[in-house]
Amino acid sequence: MRSQPPVKPDPSSSIRTHENAAFVRSAVEQYQAPLLRYATRLVGEPDRARDVVQDTFVRLMAQPPATIDSHLAEWLFTVCRNRVYDVHRKEGRMKQFAEGAAERVVAADPRPGAALEAEETQAAVRRLIDRLPANQQEVIRLKFQNGFSYKEISRITELSVSNVGFLIHTAIKTLRREWTAEMPGAE
Amino acid sequence: MNHFEQTRLNPDDPRLTAYALGELEDDERVRIEAAVAADPALQAAVQEIRATAGRLSAALEAEPLPQPEPRVHHEAYHTVRPARVFRFPYWGMAALAAAACLTLVFILRELPVASKEARQRDAALAGQTAAQPSEVEKASAAATVQPPNHVEIQFPKVAENAPASSGETADQWGVVVPNPPQAAAVAATDAAGAAGSTGGLPKAARLRPDFDVAMDKRADYRAIGAGSSSKTVLADADNMPAAAPAVVGADDSGGGVNYDVALQAGKEFPSRPPSAFPETLPAPEPVPVPLPSGRVVTSGGGQPFNTEAYDYVADNGFLAVAQHPLSTFSVDVDTASYSNVRRFLAGGRRPPRDAVRIEELVNYFTYAYAAPKPADQDPFTASLEVASAPWAPTHRLVRIGLKGREVPTADRPAANLVFLIDVSGSMDEPNKLPLVQESLRMLVEKLKPEDRVAIVTYAGESGLALPSTPVSHRQEILDALDRLEAGGSTNGGMGIQLAYDVAKANFIPGGVNRVILATDGDFNVGVTDRGDLVRLIGEKAKSGVFLTALGVGMGNYKDATLEQLAGQGHGAYAYLDSAREARKVLAEQVNGTLAVIARDVKVQVEFNPVQVQAYRLIGYEDRLLKPEDFNNDKIDAGDIGAGHTVTALYEVIPAGVEWKPEAGVDPLKYQRPEARGQKPEVGSRKSEARGGSGELLTVKIRYQAPEGGASRLLEFPLTDRGGAFADASPDFKFAAAVAGFGLVLRDSPHKGTATLDQVRHWAEQGTGSDAGGYRAEFISLVTRAEEIFSSQG
Numbered sequence: 001m002r003s004q005p006p007v008k009p010d011p012s013s014s015i016r017t018h019e020n021a022a023f024v025r026s027a028v029e030q031y032q033a034p035l036l037r038y039a040t041r042l043v044g045e046p047d048r049a050r051d052v053v054q055d056t057f058v059r060l061m062a063q064p065p066a067t068i069d070s071h072l073a074e075w076l077f078t079v080c081r082n083r084v085y086d087v088h089r090k091e092g093r094m095k096q097f098a099e100g101a102a103e104r105v106v107a108a109d110p111r112p113g114a115a116l117e118a119e120e121t122q123a124a125v126r127r128l129i130d131r132l133p134a135n136q137q138e139v140i141r142l143k144f145q146n147g148f149s150y151k152e153i154s155r156i157t158e159l160s161v162s163n164v165g166f167l168i169h170t171a172i173k174t175l176r177r178e179w180t181a182e183m184p185g186a187e
Numbered sequence: 188m189n190h191f192e193q194t195r196l197n198p199d200d201p202r203l204t205a206y207a208l209g210e211l212e213d214d215e216r217v218r219i220e221a222a223v224a225a226d227p228a229l230q231a232a233v234q235e236i237r238a239t240a241g242r243l244s245a246a247l248e249a250e251p252l253p254q255p256e257p258r259v260h261h262e263a264y265h266t267v268r269p270a271r272v273f274r275f276p277y278w279g280m281a282a283l284a285a286a287a288c289l290t291l292v293f294i295l296r297e298l299p300v301a302s303k304e305a306r307q308r309d310a311a312l313a314g315q316t317a318a319q320p321s322e323v324e325k326a327s328a329a330a331t332v333q334p335p336n337h338v339e340i341q342f343p344k345v346a347e348n349a350p351a352s353s354g355e356t357a358d359q360w361g362v363v364v365p366n367p368p369q370a371a372a373v374a375a376t377d378a379a380g381a382a383g384s385t386g387g388l389p390k391a392a393r394l395r396p397d398f399d400v401a402m403d404k405r406a407d408y409r410a411i412g413a414g415s416s417s418k419t420v421l422a423d424a425d426n427m428p429a430a431a432p433a434v435v436g437a438d439d440s441g442g443g444v445n446y447d448v449a450l451q452a453g454k455e456f457p458s459r460p461p462s463a464f465p466e467t468l469p470a471p472e473p474v475p476v477p478l479p480s481g482r483v484v485t486s487g488g489g490q491p492f493n494t495e496a497y498d499y500v501a502d503n504g505f506l507a508v509a510q511h512p513l514s515t516f517s518v519d520v521d522t523a524s525y526s527n528v529r530r531f532l533a534g535g536r537r538p539p540r541d542a543v544r545i546e547e548l549v550n551y552f553t554y555a556y557a558a559p560k561p562a563d564q565d566p567f568t569a570s571l572e573v574a575s576a577p578w579a580p581t582h583r584l585v586r587i588g589l590k591g592r593e594v595p596t597a598d599r600p601a602a603n604l605v606f607l608i609d610v611s612g613s614m615d616e617p618n619k620l621p622l623v624q625e626s627l628r629m630l631v632e633k634l635k636p637e638d639r640v641a642i643v644t645y646a647g648e649s650g651l652a653l654p655s656t657p658v659s660h661r662q663e664i665l666d667a668l669d670r671l672e673a674g675g676s677t678n679g680g681m682g683i684q685l686a687y688d689v690a691k692a693n694f695i696p697g698g699v700n701r702v703i704l705a706t707d708g709d710f711n712v713g714v715t716d717r718g719d720l721v722r723l724i725g726e727k728a729k730s731g732v733f734l735t736a737l738g739v740g741m742g743n744y745k746d747a748t749l750e751q752l753a754g755q756g757h758g759a760y761a762y763l764d765s766a767r768e769a770r771k772v773l774a775e776q777v778n779g780t781l782a783v784i785a786r787d788v789k790v791q792v793e794f795n796p797v798q799v800q801a802y803r804l805i806g807y808e809d810r811l812l813k814p815e816d817f818n819n820d821k822i823d824a825g826d827i828g829a830g831h832t833v834t835a836l837y838e839v840i841p842a843g844v845e846w847k848p849e850a851g852v853d854p855l856k857y858q859r860p861e862a863r864g865q866k867p868e869v870g871s872r873k874s875e876a877r878g879g880s881g882e883l884l885t886v887k888i889r890y891q892a893p894e895g896g897a898s899r900l901l902e903f904p905l906t907d908r909g910g911a912f913a914d915a916s917p918d919f920k921f922a923a924a925v926a927g928f929g930l931v932l933r934d935s936p937h938k939g940t941a942t943l944d945q946v947r948h949w950a951e952q953g954t955g956s957d958a959g960g961y962r963a964e965f966i967s968l969v970t971r972a973e974e975i976f977s978s979q980g
Contacts, residue, residue, distance in 0.1 A: 033252040040253060049253075118249075125246035143208075144240065145247035150210045162201070165210070169201035176239045 023065040028057055031076050034146060038077065041141065042084045052087065056080045074148065078156045128178050129171075136171040139164055196222040198232040207236035209684070212719065497541035500808050502935045505801040505840065507848055508794045514804055515812040517824030518589065518788040518833045520779075521750060522772070523738055523762035525551035528932065530764045532971045537979065538932060545929035546806030549834050552925065552961055554918040556590035556832055566784040567591045567827060569886055571905040573839075574915035577923055577949055578930065578939030581844045583907060585837040586919055587792070587886055591784050594829035599782045602638040602699040603655070607686040608671060609706035610644045615673035618764070619740040623705040624668050626737065626769030630703075631665060633777040634658040641689045642667050645682025655693040683723060690732045697894075699781045700732045701758065706749070707740035720748070725755040733757040735780060737772070739764075757786065757826050771959065779828035785890040787824040787898065790835065791817040794884045798907065801840040801848070803937060805926050817889060820898050827890075836926050838937070839883070841907075883907040912949075921953030921962060928969060943973045 032053060039049035056079045060068075068075045129140060142153045150168070154161040196203060196219065205211050206219040223229045506514070524547035531538035556570040567589050576584040606627055614620040631640060635658060642653035642664075653667035686702045694700055724734055734756025736749040753760035759780055761772040772780065789812060794802055804811070816822040827833060840846045888901045912920070927946045930938035947969040954962045 036253045037250070046253060122246035122249045125242055126250060129243070129247070140243065141247060144243040145250070150205065165201045165205045168208070169204035172204055172236055172239050172243075173199065175243065176235055179239065179242070 020061075020065055023069070024057065024061050027060055027072060027076065031073065032057070035076055035080050038141065038146065039080055039084060041137070042081065043087070048087070052080060052083045055083050071152075073146070074152045074156060077142070077146065077148070081156060125175075125179070128175055131178075132171050132174065136167050136174075139167045140171050143168055196226070196229055198228055203229065203232060204236055207233040208240055209719065213722070497539055500541045500544060500933075502933065502937055503804045503806075503808055503811075505803045505838075505846070505848070505937075507801050508796045508799045512796065513791055513793055513814040513817075514802065514837070515789065515791045515814050515817050516804060516807045516835070517810040517812055518790060518827060518835075519546050519807060519810050519825050520550055520827060520831050520833055521547050521753065521760045522551040523750065523760050524548055526762040526764045526768050527738075529968055530762075532968055532975060533764075535975055537972075537975060540933050543929050543932045544806060544808075545926055545933070546810070546835065548929045549806065549836065549922050549925045550832070552921065552965070553958075554588055554590075554832050554834060554922065555955070556588040556918070558590050558830075559592050565899065565901055566890075566892075567788075569888060569901070569903045571886060571903055572916060572919050573883060573905060573907045574910045574919060575912045576838050576939070577912045577920075577945065578927055578941035579838070580912075581841075582939075583839040583841055583883075584912070584919075584923055585839055585884065585905065586922055587790065587835045587837070588918070588922075589788070589827065589833040589888070591779070591827045591829055591831045591833075594778050594782050594784065596633075596635065596778060599635070599778050599829070600698040601695050602634065602701065602781055603690060603693045603695045604634075604638065604699075604781075605641045605643055605655075605686045605690045605702045606668075607643045607645065607682055607702050607704045607706075608652075609682075609704075610671055610673050612673060613707055614740070616740060619707055620671065620673045622739055622763055622766065622769065623737070624671060625766050626763055626773050627668055627703075627705070628665060629766075629770055630773040630777060631658065631661060631668070633774050639693055639695075640664050641686075641693065642671075643682055643686040643689060644671060645685075651685065651689065655689060683720070687727045687732055691730065694731065699783075701735055701781065702727075702732060702756070703735045703737065704749075704752070705737040705739060705763075707738070721751055721755050724752050728755060728757045733783070736760040738762040754825070755823075757783070757823075759828070771961070775959070776828075776830065779831045782829040783826045783893045784829050785827045786893055786895070787820070787822075788827050788833075788888065788890040789817050789822075789824045791887045791889070792837065792884050793887065794839070795882050796842075798842055798881065798883045799839050800842045800844065800846055803838045805836040805838060805937075806929065807835060817887070820891065834922050836922060837884075881906055917953040917955040919953070920949050921955065921965075924950035924953055924969075925965065928965075928972075932972070943969055943976060947973075 035053045035056060036046075036049055039052045040046050043049050043052065056076055059079055060076065063075075129137060132140065138157065139153055139159075142148045142156060143150075148156065150161050150164045153159070153164045157164070159167070202211065202215070202219055203223075206216060206223070211219060223233055521544075524542065524544040527542055528538045528548065531542070557568060559565060559568045570586075570588040570590065572586045572588070573583055576582040608620075608623060608627075610620065614623075634640070638658045639655045640653070640658060641651070641655040644650050644652045652671065653664060656663055656667075658664065683702070683704070686704075690700055690702055728734065734753060735758040736753040736756075738749045738760070739762075750760050759772075761768075763769045763772065791814070792802075810825070812822065812824070825833075882904045884905050886903045886905065888903075889898045890901075891898045912923070915923075924946050927938070927941040927949060928943070929935075931941055931943055931946060947966055950962065950966050950969060954966070957963055
């Protein structure tokens, strides 16, 4: 069994600095769009979301990669979420996972044939998701859109693991029921 | 765990949902699993939950991603509207910008450079910084005290395929702080960022080609890299000294003439240009791919290299025999590190230190160790050899070579294979899914009619692409393989569960029951936690279904995960970087990959303190065992397949050679030295009798038969006759060369006098008959590494 990498990078090492640049760059490559989507959901407005996401990456630049490399996604989502709440607190309002926000970020990109059918089904599923309470929407998206585990979601949202489990359970139950109701014969 | 009380579970229990999603751990999972197994209603509920989860993943994943920026040459969304940037606390942002500014200046100054151009740029920058030392400070100070009107931060894209630079990424950071002017000066110095830099074509402009074009080119290059290079080598292999005697004796005594012939034949190789690595081959630097889906973690495709994960590996140090007379480790037949290193070098980059696992480099090659005689009871034998260590002539190098019995295909037990194939979006690259398909096709061609194959795919939703089908219907299997398409996200966890279920349903008692996992290793939905996955696989291995892991691709390749999974699953782990590699792993060594002849093979070496002062195991850092684990059959270790060879090398410091422990302990106060016995008495040979008539060491090997049962013990003593490296067998020399290569690549503190030039020299002496041309390829790889090292200084 390998031990965890001991992280003692010499900050003056040119290799480390080089890696840092590459690290931030690759983080932007990989996570910018998903973060933007998540943030848009939280703040309800693409432009604000951009600001939040940019701020998140600026913070990332100040981090030694070694300290967060193993949980980069989790770190970014946590920081992003905290930034959203900072902003909201400042502006004295809270608007998260606003209904209809999805439509604004969705590009109209019609596809023909079978793909369209699948697309319609998926859009129907997303509409059902949008009807869930905000906190359920958030954990469902973190879990199924961004692939975080219960534990990671718990750390990002500061909810307990069992709370996360309960929210996901409840959401799935609701969705199962509504899906069956909406698409008779689909089950 | 409570065995008396069956867990009663309501279908509407959050734990059931957690279980269905693979989120439970250990005892709880086992309990729920038992409850589910006993109750069809719960099974149905689990099915429904998983179906819903699959729908959710599919729907959310298909949700279009916000476009960071209207696609203008794919420069990320750097054009943040100036007016909006400071909607957040102005001061915090300004301070951050200043910090970023400093960081960037720092980055630019410290950038390691490969190309001449870049070096000039660096020099210019350094000069400028030196000339105006206070400018940078002033700039940042100004940025802090006076919020500029707007700050523009570019999140640049990876420079792709820069034709002139040999695989070096140019970091392109542009920070434009137009107000105050000093800051602008800093920005202008950044030749990479702003176009208005010093004369000539701005590098940035050249390095940032139109995105789509870059993508296409890259795909082509890659196809060339994977296809043509391997063809070249194969063609050469055909012309190679097939006429040379096929067998070169491994032991000291045999085959002097054979060596000569082989060597002469081998002399052609060095003169061969390193054609395996066309100069035009671009760095395998990942391309900025628009994320195919919104999956954060899977969006793979071409993530820059730092998403590749390698666990930290520290070189084994020298241990004093007086304190540590025993050295114990588990065998390892993995070879992935070699092909991965080759991939880095072929792309013109130095492999990361921790990607170089020396034992895997050495074990990549087969050595002509004597196979066990048919009459022998034990399924393998050990061939020991010792000579001087080429990189430290006063030290001795000991080679332990194990060779497993060959099993003819006809005698191999029937196989029940489940291909578990990652078809997530990140696999949609020429060197990933298509390579996997081709590789598995080769494997299917080698199977016997009574073997069975099933195909399970995993992406957002896991699916059975082909139910277990006998190989007598070969065409159906091949068709199903051809139909696979990449798309969707990765749910490795659930796929693994399904694959094991299929394997179990078609279990062949006494046969080869194996899941063959092919992935770029980026698991992230479902059982995402590596610990959970490892536990799952360990558990399944106990039921007799083993796992072989095939890693493909680059960019977000998770080396450590796959190695660990294969280790837990009693299987080999190989990295496929080309069809040629796939042929080696899957077609040529099919029986070794499929038929395990000895399980939990552990090696323990006892050193004779009279002869040996200190020793160091080269590689196997993550395979070390405690001395007491050797006799404990509960401790798992590596397996040996039919015909496999396993090689381990020790560097030994003989008694009498000057050596100072790196960090010794003070003399013990209460122990009497005599009581510890056998203190080496340098110069006098009085204690020789106690030290066992001059034996250097004894190798003890424990293994279990494939079907389990108590372990058996084998012992092989070795006496050092004092042979020089020059007189060693070709296999010995070659293994030493490969180890030396690893030491140099790792820049190990123990590399001694080894250089790449010497490594090549040793390898050339050890080329032997080189069936398959792998050793010749190694030599051209060393040459390639030399070029890269000398260009990077």
